[in-house]
Amino acid sequence: MNDAPSVFIVDDDEQVRSALTFLMESVGLQAESFSSAHDYLEQFNASKPGCLILDVRMPGLSGLDLQARLSAETIHPPIIIITGHGDVPMAVRAVTAGAVDFIEKPFNNQSMLDNVHRAIELDAKQRGESSRLQDIEKRYNELTPREKEVLQCVIEGKRNKIIAAEMNISQSTVEAHRSKVMDKMLADSLSDLMRMALLLKLIS
Amino acid sequence: MNDAPSVFIVDDDEQVRSALTFLMESVGLQAESFSSAHDYLEQFNASKPGCLILDVRMPGLSGLDLQARLSAETIHPPIIIITGHGDVPMAVRAVTAGAVDFIEKPFNNQSMLDNVHRAIELDAKQRGESSRLQDIEKRYNELTPREKEVLQCVIEGKRNKIIAAEMNISQSTVEAHRSKVMDKMLADSLSDLMRMALLLKLIS
DNA sequence: ACATAAATTATCATATATTCCAATTTTCCT
DNA sequence: AGGAAAATTGGAATATATGATAATTTATGT
Numbered sequence: 092m093n094d095a096p097s098v099f100i101v102d103d104d105e106q107v108r109s110a111l112t113f114l115m116e117s118v119g120l121q122a123e124s125f126s127s128a129h130d131y132l133e134q135f136n137a138s139k140p141g142c143l144i145l146d147v148r149m150p151g152l153s154g155l156d157l158q159a160r161l162s163a164e165t166i167h168p169p170i171i172i173i174t175g176h177g178d179v180p181m182a183v184r185a186v187t188a189g190a191v192d193f194i195e196k197p198f199n200n201q202s203m204l205d206n207v208h209r210a211i212e213l214d215a216k217q218r219g220e221s222s223r224l225q226d227i228e229k230r231y232n233e234l235t236p237r238e239k240e241v242l243q244c245v246i247e248g249k250r251n252k253i254i255a256a257e258m259n260i261s262q263s264t265v266e267a268h269r270s271k272v273m274d275k276m277l278a279d280s281l282s283d284l285m286r287m288a289l290l291l292k293l294i295s
Numbered sequence: 296m297n298d299a300p301s302v303f304i305v306d307d308d309e310q311v312r313s314a315l316t317f318l319m320e321s322v323g324l325q326a327e328s329f330s331s332a333h334d335y336l337e338q339f340n341a342s343k344p345g346c347l348i349l350d351v352r353m354p355g356l357s358g359l360d361l362q363a364r365l366s367a368e369t370i371h372p373p374i375i376i377i378t379g380h381g382d383v384p385m386a387v388r389a390v391t392a393g394a395v396d397f398i399e400k401p402f403n404n405q406s407m408l409d410n411v412h413r414a415i416e417l418d419a420k421q422r423g424e425s426s427r428l429q430d431i432e433k434r435y436n437e438l439t440p441r442e443k444e445v446l447q448c449v450i451e452g453k454r455n456k457i458i459a460a461e462m463n464i465s466q467s468t469v470e471a472h473r474s475k476v477m478d479k480m481l482a483d484s485l486s487d488l489m490r491m492a493l494l495l496k497l498i499s
Numbered sequence: 500a501c502a503t504a505a506a507t508t509a510t511c512a513t514a515t516a517t518t519c520c521a522a523t524t525t526t527c528c529t
Numbered sequence: 530a531g532g533a534a535a536a537t538t539g540g541a542a543t544a545t546a547t548g549a550t551a552a553t554t555t556a557t558g559t
Contacts, residue, residue, distance in 0.1 A: 182383045183397045186390040193387045235505060248484025250545070263508050270547070280452030285489040286498065294490065439535060454515070467538050474517075500559100507554065516545070524537065529530105
């Protein structure tokens with residue numbers, strides 16, 4: 092799970108792949124290259140840290156297509172788009188869609204390395220946040236429907252008495268649910284629970 | 296305060312200004328144009344809603360310079376950059392720095408209007424969130440130092456007894472501070488207070 | 500039909516928080 | 530020095546939450 096970060100390189104041009112691989116390895120970065128977006132997707136593993144250098148113009152799935160696919164994933168490596176014949180609208184689209192960079196070939200080696208390092212740092216940060224979030228989501232999904240209802244009321248600041256009235260159940264029941272929620276979510280205070288609810292976007 | 300949104304146009308080219316003004320007014324949008332970034336800054340009023348169409352290449356302050364200045368403001372209209380001789384790196388920089396669009400001249404009138412409408416909607420949304428935040432900030436700043444300390448502990452989920460021990464004061468005092476905090480912040484429950492604390496970024 | 504999880508309720512004891520009240524001491528500004 | 534705001538404390542009554550324990554009723558799926 093917690094491997095060293097890789098620089099994933101997706102380009103149909105063998106020259107570019109080997110040049111980039113050489114560049115990355117020259118500074119001790121692990122590189123993995125693919126000749127098509129499809130090849131990359133096949134081995135894609137959300138838990139592998141790193142960043143992705145992606146050519147726009149490729150046979151089959153284009154770089155922007157791949158970018159769109161990856162955006163649907165909850166977590167994916169930051170994307171650096173490279174292109175031989177880029178234009179402004181394409182760059183705007185790529186960056187707006189979440190690419191961290193859009194670089195024209197031929198590129199400067201040093202600035203490429205700078206960008207890669209920045210992207211890898213960003214990935215590490217996102218990954219840390221995301222793994223915490225996934226833990227919380229996992230626990231949340233183990234709540235029963237009723238417990239989720241009570242949780243929703245709790246984070247809205249309602250008192251047990253009110254919740255009981257709204258749900259037409261006794262206060263004891265609410266207390267029971269509430270207590271289970273705290274246990275299952277591993278929350279040790281209300282504010283702790285609220286923080287989790289925020290990450291889960293249960294809050295308006 | 297709550298005026299109709301304006302389209303602010305900043306371009307040193309009189310032709311462009313009048314063309315854009317005409318375009319905006321043709322769909323019922325209010326337009327205000329300026330021949331330099333400096334002129335715009337002079338009349339800049341954070342409370343005026345709308346969006347900003349900004350030329351990059353201008354004598355004096357450039358569009359990107361103005362963008363940087365505005366980014367320092369807590370709230371500013373969304374920026375649509377327009378340019379005659381744009382290149383990819385410039386577009387990437389502008390979008391990365393927060394511009395909502397980067398459009399080359401000559402542009403398509405309809406797509407420009409679409410972008411303007413989208414930007415104005417975004418501005419309205421940001422403005423709504425921001426005014427709520429300002430209310431909360433105002434109330435927060437009326438708290439005494441001691442009350443702020445207690446608030447910090449409360450949102451960390453500490454019980455009054457613990458807070459009293461940590462601050463070396465009696466539990467009664469903590470209760471007094473806490474009660475005042477709830478009053479002053481107009482919070483009617485702990486979760487309410489937590490939500491505010493989040494917006495104030497008092498939470499890790 | 501049986502087993503299991505979920506939902507429901509209750510009681511008792513304790514711990515905490517909230518809300519009144521009133522009072523003293525500190526600090527800071529004019 | 531005088532006054533205002535802030536910080537401090539205590540008491541007493543009330544409301545709420547928590548925690549442990551136990552028991553009943555309802556689904557749910559095999």
